[in-house]
Amino acid sequence: MPRIVTDWLGEHVELPADLTAAGLAAALVKVGLEEEEILPAAVTGPLVVGRVLAQTPEPQKNGKTINWCLVDVGPEHNASQIKGVDDDDVPDGGARGVVCGAHNFGVGDLVVVSLPGTVLPGGFAIAARKTYGHVSDGMICSVRELGIGDDHDGILVLTRAGFDAADLTPGQDAIALLGLGDEVLEINVTPDRGYAFSYRGVGREYAHSTGAPFTDRGLVENLGTPPPAPTADGFAVEVDDAAPIHGAVGCDRFVTRVVRGIDPSAPTPPWMKRRLEGSGMRSISLAVDVTNYVMLDLGQPLHAYDLAEVAAPIVVRRAAAGERLTTLDDVERALDAEDLLITDSPDGARGSRVLGMAGVMGGASSEVGGATTDVLIEAAHFDQVSVARTARRHRLPSEAAKRFERGVDPRLPAVAAQRVVDLLVEHGGGTADPAVSDLDTTSALAPVRLDVTLPTRLAGVDYDRAAVVGTLEQIGCTVADAGEGVVLVTPPSWRPDLTEPAALVEEVVRIQGYDQIPSVLPAAPGGRGLTDDQRARRSVARALAEAGLVEVLSYPFVGTADLDALGLPADDVRRAALRLANPLADDRPLMRADLLSTLLEVARRNVSRGLGDVAVFEVGLVTRPVAGAPAAPQLPVGVRPSDAELEALAAAVPAQPRHVAGVLAGAAQPAGWWGAGRPADWSDALDAARLVAGRVGVDVTVRPDTGTMPWHPGRCAAVVLPDGTVAGHAGELHPKVLEALGLPARAVAFELDLSALLAAADGEPVAARPVSAFPAAREDFAFVVGADVPAADVRSAVVAGAGELLEEVSLFDVFTGPQVGEGKKSLAYTVRLRAADRTLSADDVRAVRDGVVAAAAERVGAVLRG
Structure with a gap:
């Protein structure tokens, strides 16, 4: 987000003398530049210029030597008496006694002194305190302590930092001198308004908001020195982009300028350093600071090369297979064929050496260093798409890339390069070389x-x-x-x-x-309320939450690695996912076709953070594209689309059914003084699936499923609708899936097509059944069946045989052993019977018993156990 230093903005647009950061934010928000944050002044309190009058080294027992200093901090701050110092040693004008551990300054130096009551960056409050046998009445500051740099080894000596001694007086306000009292406004810029990433652009917007006079410093006529015309001997530049992305050539303008004889030790002017740091950029060296300053000022990214390390011609081209580059951040990067590169031609080999990634970051081989005297300045215009893709591919959101990918003014390169030349000549002692190159194939924007x-x-x-x-x-x-x-x-x-x-x-x-724009609140139609499906969905979520699961919301984006972790076969319908044209993350470009592919990642993240017992669920949409579906039409703006256009749009939208899924890992019931607890198992997942179906009002059946990933082939059930359609699965997850995702062993899950369940519901309101006043009869059955016969099939047979007198049936025992025979198992059911109009007779119960036994024998070959 851009940070705005007010006095710098005032060079582009006329500002009121009393303008505050809050006032600036209020003006900019009117034209769509939202306030992100107002950064308060870095330093408060009495921070002043001081002159060192005396400096006495004092060795300490710990081997360290400190300096006991007398410092003149101006008549309004000096003390006439200093504890522990003879009055004859205190100057007539007074002084302050300060202890300092640094040694890079001496008597007569002008330094920055924080007096008691000063608060430095980080909330570091200064007070008079006794140390090393003296009362230190303040602190002599380093640049790090002032928050204007990283150097903590020595004191900031103002004359060495570029300040003129003639302009400095002891007691002078150092906060104003160093620009540490300015509030800084940070603004939020939308992606379509890249020009606002510069003081030029923000100044223009402030003028639009307030009507204040604006001076466009990006125009040639507003430059002090107009840029010269290209010359035949300018540094040679070529663009070789035979296969541009999206038909746009990667570079359509490239300006080079040369400045010779720069003093490599020349410091960055304090005012420039203050503005850069206030805008959120670290001061590095004069040449680099100047390019950054002009970029922030006008919005044109620039790059400075050590001329001695660059060989003509510069060639702008795409990367070749196997090429690598060590960028300025000292990271070696493998280049992609779409990456646009800046290359040069050592030993006559045209474009053979990579200097940097165009519009993103330069390389380490040609960077400006401490011995650079001759500088080659690059000011170019690169394709937005090319820069954006390279920056994302290499995860390099540099300041240059932020601007190029949003669009930079192609008329700026020559103006910006001239500004850099002028600043380097003025502050670095260099000389502008008359050789200029300007490769320009830009065209005006289409009307x-x-x-x-x-x-x-x-x-x-x-x-x-x-x-x-x-x-x-x-x-x-x-x-x-x-x-x-x-x-x-x-x-x-x-x-x-x-x-x-x-x-x-x-x-x-x-x-x-x-x-x-008027605010018109749409009229809310009365009497409609929630639809049946909305009520059912809320009821499902409420039931799962009451059962102990936590509802979560995951991003619906997945990658092939997520699908591989689930062990999905190559022909699985869930792999035929919809691919996004512009995904948020390159490794997740697909829309999920099931909920577990993202819900399992939520469970994994919680487990990895120490939550061993997890029970989560999600209700959300999945996307199921159909091969050969028509492309969506481009609808007109400002008029209602025709019925045919709306039908075409609807036909192009892939099916997006709503699913519900849950994952349970670890303990279903915790251990404690009450008992050993119980781990979550397949029955918990199946119970949750049945709970969902029950809340929707669909009587589902379950059957074994042995081949659906990511579930265990022997501990998974398919949930089947009355018409035979499989609505989902529930059971234990496959061990390989759990290992790949780092989830606890024996974790379980379920996923159901909630849209299919809602469609299967009859839609009729649930009618209350009258409560019978007559007693119930109970019968127990123990059937011996084959070991491979599902319990659900036996239960269905019991229900069919019991008839209309059946009130409830439940499985209460499963037994295997030699008593029932090899390959057999015993399933014991309790059946509760009741009539609404009479007490059941023995004959009624006997008839039901006979019917149950007969149905079980006929349907599943069950034998009543003796």
Whole structure:
């Protein structure tokens, strides 16, 4: 996010003398630049310039030597008496006694002194305190203690930092001198307005908001020294981009300038360093600071090379297979064929050495160093898509990339390069070389046809023609009459985002004022309430939460690695996922086709953070594309699409059923004084699935499933709808899946197609059944069946045989052993019977018993155990 130093902004637009950061934020938010944060002053309290009058080294027992100093901090701050110092040693004008452990300063040096009551960055409050046998009445500061650099080894001596001694006086306010009392405004810039990543752009927006006079310092006529025309002997540059991305050549302008004889020890001017650091950039060296300063000022990224390390010609090209580059952050990177590179030609080998990734980051081999005297300046214009892809691919969101990927003014390179040359000559003692190169193949932005009534129709505010045209001209557009209420709008070079009428409408609304748009609250129709499906979905979520599961919401994006971890076969329908054209993360470009692919990651993250017992669920949409589906049409803006267009759009949207899924790992019931507890097992997952079906009102059946990943082949059940459709699965997860995801052994899960369950529900309201006043009868059955016969099939047979007198049936025992025979098992059921109109007789119960035994024998070959 850009940070704005107010006095720097004042070089572009006229500001009120009493403007605060809050006032600046209020003005900018009117034109869409939102306040992110107001950073308070770095230092408060009495921070002053001091002159060292005396310095006495005092060795200590610990081997350290400290300096006991007398410092003149001005008549309003000096003390006439200092404890432990003879009055004759205190100057007539007074002084302060300060203990200092640094040794890079001496008598007569002008330093920065924080007096008692000062609060330095980090909340470090200064007070008089006794140390090393003296009362230190303040502190002589280093640059790190002041928050303006990283050097902590020595004291900041102002004359060595570029300040003129003639302009410094003991007691002078050092906060104002170093710019440490300024509030800094941090703003949020939307991706389409890259020009606002510069003081030039923010100044323009402040002028739009307030009407303040604005000076465009990106124009040649506003430069002190106009840039010279290209010369035949300019540093040679070539662009070799035979296979551009999306048809756009990677580089359409490249300006080079040379400055010779720079003093490598020349410091960055204090005012420039203060502005850079206030804007969030660290001061490095004069050459680098100047390029960063001009980038922040105008919005044009630049790069400085050590001229001695670069061989002509520079060639801008795509990367070749196997090429690598060590960037300025000392990381070696494998380059991709789409990466646009800056290369040079050592030993006559054209474009053979990689100098940097175009628009992203330079390489270490040609960076400006402590011995650089001759500098080659690059100011270029690169394709937005190319830079954005390279920056994301290598995870390098550099300041240059942030600007290029949002769009940089192609008219800026020559102006920005001249500004760099002027600053290096002025502050580095260099000489501008007359050789100039400017490879320029840029073209003007395409004009856009705009119906002048469109802003009114879209925003609901009455904008007349004059207001529309005047606003567009105010932001820099050229507007020509095209007849019949239409104008031809040519955007300015710094606004590549203005490519369609809707974007122009947004500018009209923004500059005229968002506050003009009326707030109309839509009327809420009464009496409708929630639909049956909405009530059912809420009931499902509530039931699962009451059962002890925690509802979560995961991102619906997955990658092939996530699907591989689930062990899905190559032909699984869940692998035919919808691929996003512009994913948030390159490793997750697919829309999930099931919930477990993302829910299991939530469970894994919780387990990895020490939560061994996990029970989570999610209700969400999945995407199931169909091969050969038509592409979605581009619908018109500002008018209602036709019925045919809406039908085409609906046909192109893939199916997005709503699923419900849950994962349970660890203990289902914790251990304690009450007992040993119980781990979650397949029955918990199946119970949760049945709970969902019960809340929807669908009578599902279960059957064994041996081949569906990611479940265990022997501990998984398919949940089947009355029409035979499989609505989902529940059971224990496959051991290989648990190992791949780092989940506890024997973890279980379920996933159901909630949309299919809702469709299977009859939709009729649940009718209350009358409570019978007659007693119930209970019968127990123990059936011997084959070991491979599902208990659910035996239960179905019991239900069918019991008839309408059946009130409840439950399985209470499973037994295997020699008593029932090899390959057999015994299943014991309790059946409760009741009639609504009478007490059951022995004959009634006997008839039910006979029916149950007969149905079990017929359906599953069950034999009543004796």
